[in-house]
Amino acid sequence: MKLSDGVEWAIHCAMLLGNIPENATLSGKALAEFHGIPESYLLKHLKQLVARGVLESVSGPRGGYRLARAPDEITLLDIVQAVDGNRPAFRCTEIRRRGPCRLDDSAYPLCCGVNRAMMRAEQAWRNALKEQTLDDISQDFFATADPRLLPLGENWLAENTRMPKS
Template sequence: MKLGDGVEQAIHSVLVLSGLAADGVLAAAALAEYHGVSTSYLLKHLQALAGAGILQSVPGPKGGYRLARPADKISLLDIVLAVEGAAPAFRCAEIRQRGPFPLAPEFSKAPCAVNAAMLKAEQAYRAELRKVSLADLETDKATPLGAAINQRSCAFLDRHERRQPHPN
């Protein structure tokens, strides 16, 4: 299974947004700059995340994006489904019905073993993504990598974070 680049961009963008102050927002262009990606491509995913209730979009020239709910209430599955959609990765086209010796239609009323196995694997994959919250992905600032990530994001947020009051 191959997830689109938008999934990685969305997860990392939501992680950056989790570091904002309660009244902070970050413009899509700033997030795109931070990750070195296309603003228009990232914006499409940010809008999908807002539509899914993961992000809040704050309009206006000083607007941007922030988390719509706490980081511990956002799972990796929430983000993947917002970006990729809820349809299963494997879609049975019932090819047993094609070719020179197709199976009779009555044999295609129930899923074949291939479809059943693929759906079972997808359920396991989704269950694992559901277990991991955004808060679980926060880096340990005591490690060299965690300290470097924290230093980079703090410096960036200091320059680009905008203040917008949260609606009551």
């Protein structure tokens, strides 16, 4: 299975947004700059995250993006489905019903065994993504990141976070 680059980008952006004050925002431009990715492509994915209720978009000079829910309420599955959709990764085309050994439809009362196996695997994958929250992966990041990286990120966030007017 191959997920789009947008999934990785969206997860990283959501993690970053989970580490700013509650009503603060980061612009799409800042998020793209922080991750070294194209802003125009990232904005498409940020819009998808807004549409699915993962992020909120705030307009105005202090606007930008912020999480729509707490980091422990946003799963990796929420993000994957927002960016890549809900369609199954495997699509059975019933090739067993083709070729020189094919029979009429009565010979195939059950769904293809390959399809059943792939659907079980996909359900396990989706369940695993549903169990992982942004909070989980943020905690893992902070526990395993090179300590030299943390102050750099903190300084960048201090310079780029947009706070609402009091």
